[in-house]
Structures are given as structure tokens and as C-alpha cells.
Amino acid sequence: MFSLRREEYDAFLSPGNFFADDNQRPMNISNVSKAKLLLLPLKPKLSRSLYSHSHRRTRSLPHHKDKPINKNSTHSLVLRNRLLPLLAKCESLLHLKQIQAQMILNGSILDAFDSSQLIDFCASSKRRYLDYCVKLLRGVNNPNAFSWNVTIKGFSVSPNPKDAILIYKEMLRDGGESRPDHFTHPVLFSVCADLASSRLGLMILGHVIKMRLELVSHVTNASIHMFGCFGEMVNARKVFDESPFRDLVSWNSLINGYKKMGQAEKAIEVYKMMKSEGVEADEVTMIALVSSCAMMGRLSLGREFYGYIRDNGVSMTVPLANALMDMFSKCGNVHEARRIFDILEKRTIVSWTTMISGYARSGSLDVARKLFDEMDEKDVVLWNAMIGGSVHAKRPQDALALFQEMQTSSTKPDEITMIHCLSACSQLGALDLGVWIHRYIEKHNLSLNVALGTSLVDMYAKCGNISEARSVFHGMQTRNSLTYTSIIGGLALHGDASAAISYFNEMIDAGIAPDEITFIGLLSACCHAGMIQAGRDYFSQMKSRFNLNPQLKHYSVMVDLLGRAGLLEEAEKLMETMPMEADAAVWGALFFGCHMHGNVAMGEKAAKKLLELDPDDSGIYVLLDKMYGEANMWEAAKKARRMMNERGVEKTPGCSSIEVNGVYFEFIVRDKSRPESEKIYDCVNCLGRHMGSSLTVRSEVPEMTLL
Secondary structure, eight states, X not given: OOOOXXXXXXXXXXXXXXXSSTTOOXXXXXXXXXXXXXXXXXXXXXXXHHTSGXXXXXXXXXXXXXXXXXXXXXXXXHHHHHHGGGGGXXXXXXHHHHHHHHHHHHTGGGSHHHHHHHHXXXXXXXXXXXXXXXXXXHHSXXXXXXXXXXXXXXXXXXXXXXXXXXXXXXXXXXXXXXXXXXXXXXXXXXXXXXXXXXXXXXXXXXXXXXXXXXXXXXXXXXXXXXXXXXXOHHHHHHHHHHOSOXXXXXXXXXXXXHHHTTOHHHHHHHHHHHHHTTOXXXXXXXXXXXXXXXXXXXXXXXXXXXXXXXXXXXXXXXXXXXXXXXXXXXXXXXXXXXXXXXXXXXXXXXXXXXXXXXXXXXXXXXXXXXXXXXXXXXXXXXXXXXXXXXXXXXXXXXXXXXXHHHHTSSOOOOHHHHHHHHHHHHHHTOHHHHHHHHHHHHHTTOOOOHHHHHHHHHHHHHTTOHHHXXXXXXXXXXXXXXXXXXXXXXXXXXXXXXXXXXXXXHHHHTTOOOOHHHHHHHHHHHHHXXXXXXXXXXXXXXXXXXXXXXXXXXXXXXXXXXXXXXXXXXXXXXXXXXXXXXXHHHHHHHHHHHHHHTOHHHHHHHHHHHHHHOTTOHHHHHHHHHHXXXXXXXXHHHHHHXXXXXXXXXXXXXXXXXXXXXXXXXXXETOOOXXXXXXXXXXXXXXXXXXXXXXXXXXXXXXXXXX
């Protein structure tokens, strides 16, 4: 805490220190007022503060004739030199005012440099006395540019950064001889980025150009960074290309901007330009490039950058090591990521989270859990990595069990946690659990942002409550492409093609561009409703209207649509026009259509292709046997069954599930591994007798209960 020893305090406030020299008399407050101190914010309380404590000693002194302040005298200079360092120890506004009082009395407050130090302290100190800073700034006659700049910077990192713009406007209007300089505008560009105000950023850039400050490299770099934050890479590139001075920061700002916008290829292109101009990359460059490789899944290029880092002595900082680990993990080489993790001397929570996410993403949940348990302190990001990894690995029960465990810890779930849990419910079809999580979100006032709202829509749609999905959709303030895609896909799943098309049209009218996944839902809706021409039209519009290239999934849905309608020749011709090899899903759709309409010749061709792609899929043999049987081709049917037996392929047992009171149950054919099997078997047989059939379903006990 700021404090003066008693002897120091007395020395600063003793009458002798208020004399310009040994023959000079004590200063009078009226002299200070004549020195234009009426504008100072301290004036209303000046008489009270100056005559507190040892100031009372001066009351007994005889009155002397006023003399003008000599702020260049030896004693004044000594006092100034002793006062300003005290700002470093100052920890309260009261202490600051004490120092200001002494500066008023010795006249140093009138010095532009000394007053700017006081303003700088208010703006830059840990506590940031910004309101008082503004009062000081306005009380100084013609404050210098430094005073304006530190005030602007102080507000730029405050809870209300917009006030920095207001101070800047005041500087332009009332700054007198002080004009904005090359230290002013970089801070303002940062404020514009924080406020996400592109219009304001362009106006500030206009001022920069008018003042001829665009030739200063760090001003240009700040504007490139700002446009990168806006995602306006065209403007960022224009500023970069027109800049006469490009340093490493310029290149890094542009590369990071492209990376941030997901334009990884362009980030790599800029790096190649940078390399051709002889500019050496640093760890900031490498972090952006390695992250770009992770986006593209280009392991070989990522290895090249790793080699560059080792061979050129690029500093292996912790953020760079984390980026490398993330790249290797996302590119499928978790072992290389682990090697970097093991040699990392200082591991941060990000390092652990990256490694755990990598293992979870690769399906090695047991290894991820082992690392997770080694952590003494687990933050919400780490919990989310484990829960999200379980969802990614299609182990939703494990994800929900982790969420239950998280609730017993001191870590509070956030919106990301809820998104993962809702995805787990969607995979399980666990509506009751999904409703419980929805209530949890409302109870704990978690922000229903676009991502969380979209997850709720998706969960309700996939769990069978499409009306609630629509209710959540319409209750959302903001919707994006994923939100519309979720509701369209949900309506397709429920067979409501007309509603799905209606939402698609609404999406287009709102100016939201559909993506490839949107069209999967739209085409599926047409398929389920048998809307052949609509399906053809939307499939055609993907390329002609929205510049989207159909993928394998789109072709499989179209083949399914045509096959179900009996248009098998058209489906086969569509497959022949595909720019890629048909996969099992496409051939499977054709095979199903052939079986449905009794086209044995084409069905045999499709089945042959399917067996080449996946000879262990029991469903192919079963459907082939059934197709031959329905065509009275009994010898061919026997041959299909014999081929299945010879290859050792076993029919995959049927499975169904149900959720009761938050408990998830799975039922698997002929399973007798649980103690409850006999009771369940008796119950099912009883139901079978009532239904006039012989059901033989076996149960598997619940894997998880969410309280």
C-alpha cells in the first residue's frame, strides 16, 4: 500500500519546502488561483485537504506579501523530482490528490510534462481513475498529445471502450495545438475492432489518410488487424498492398486475418509471398500457419512448418507448441502431438486441453480420461473437451455421465457444455434428458445464443418433438444458417416436406445462404414426400444458383428419391454423371430401389458393387436373399445365404431403445447378459400373446442415469 514515513510526510508538507529559496516567503493560495488553477478538479476541496494534518502548522505563520511562483527554482525542482516518483507507490485516489496538492503548491502542475504524468497515472494505473483523469485533462491549459493519448488508451481498455472515441472527438475539437499523432490511431483501430464497428473504423482510417499518417508502419498494421477482426479481408488486403512499408507485423496481421476467417489457403499464399520477399517468419507467423494446416487437414504441410521451426531456431513458445499439438491431433497424428506434449517443460491448461481433445477426437477416450484425471484443477474448457470428445466418438452416455460428474465439482457448466450435452441427447433420442437440460439452461440463466438455440432446435427435432423445435426456433432473436438447417432437417425427418420448403424459402428471403448440409435436409424432405420434380429442381439449383458442388450424400439422397419412385434408369444415369466414385450409400440407395420395384438384374449389379466395398455387411446378403425370394429365384437365394455363411458373416442383431424417467434403456435381440433378462423376456412374450405374435426381444440395462 502507498505510504510515507512520518518524517517524509512532514518534510514534504513543512513550510520550508514551499519557499522558492531561503529568502522567499510561503506561497499563498491566491497565487495558485491566479495561476489558472480554478479549472482543476481539486479546487472545491483544496482548502480542506491542504490544511489537514501537518498543514495546520502553516496557520500560525505571519502573513507575507504574495510573490509570483518560480517553478524553476532549486527547491521546486527538487520537490518535483521527489513528488513524481511517488506516483509509482500511489494506490488510492486520496494519495493521488495529496501529490496533486503539492504539485499545485510548488507550481509544477503548470508544467505540461508534470501534469501529463499525473494524467498518465490516472489512465494507466491498475485501478484506472478515468473520471478523475478526464477532469485533470480538462483542467490543464492546452494538454499535450501524450496526455490525450494516454486518456484515450485508458478508456480503450475500460468496460466502455466507446468513451475512447468520445475523448478523441474532444481532442479534435478542443485539443488546441495538440493534434492526433501516430500513437493515437492504432488505439482507436483497436477500439473499433472491439466495438465491431466497420463504419467507425473507416472514418478513423479517413482521418489517418488526411493527416498523412498512413506512411507510419504501426498505424497501417493496426488498420490491417482491425479489418481482419471485422472479416473484411478485401479492405485489409488493399491497405496491405498500398502500404509502402511492410514489416513482419504487417505480414503477420494479414496472415492471421485470413486464418481467422477460415481462409487457410490464402494464409499460405501470403506466407509464400512473404518468403519470396526475404522476410523471416517468427513464432507468431508459425502459429497462424500451423493452425491453417489444422483447418485444411494437411499433415504433410504441417510437418514442413514443424521442420522450419526446428531448423531455423524459431522460438518454441508454449502457444506455438500448443498450435503444433492441435495441428497434429486434428490431422490424425495424435502420437506426434503427444511427443511435443511430453517434451514441453511448461504446460498450460491449454496444453492439457489440446492433448485431451486430441485423444478424445481420435477415439482414444480411455487415454484422454487418464490425462483428464491427472489434472488437479479442471476448468470448464477441460470438462468441455472431455464431454465434447465423447460426443464426437459417438459415446453419448459417457458424455452425459461426465456432465453428471461435473455437477458435483466446483466447475460451473457454460453454453458449450450445454451444446455438447444436447448433442448427446440427440444421438440417444433421449427427449426427457433434453427437456431437463433445457430447464437447466433457463434456471441458471445461461445465454441462449445462436449456437445453443440451434442445438435445442436440433435436439427437439431429432428426439421427436418437432412442435417444440419450431417453438424454440421462433423464440430465437437471431438465426444463422445452422439454425435453418436444423429445423429443415428436423421437418424432413418428420416427413413435413412443405414446411421444410417453407423454412428454406424464408431462409433465402432473410439473406442467409444455405450450405451443403442444408440441401441434404431439403432433398431428404423431397425424398420422404415423393416430391420428384422439386427434388430435381433443388439439386440443380445447388450449382446453378448457390454455387455449391453436390457431394456423395446429395447423390445418395437423389438416387434414393428416384429409386423409390421407380425411376431406376434415371438414377443409374445420374450415378454415371457423378464426378467421384459412388460409395456404399449411393449403391445402397440404388439396391434398395431395385428390391422395392423388383429389378433383379440392376439389383444384382448394385449388390455386387456393395459386396466389393463392404463384404462384411450382413444387410447386403439379407436384402439380396429377400429380393431373390420375392422373385421366386430360390436357388439364387440359397446361394446368397451360403455365401454369407462361408464368409463367416453374422447378421447384426436388432436393437431398439427407450427412455423412461431420465433413464436410457437399450434392447438387443437375444441378449441374456443382464440379470433382468428373464423378467423382460416374460413381459415381452406376454405382450406378444396379446398382440398375436411371438416377439423375442432381449433387454440391456440402462447405461446411465442423469439426476
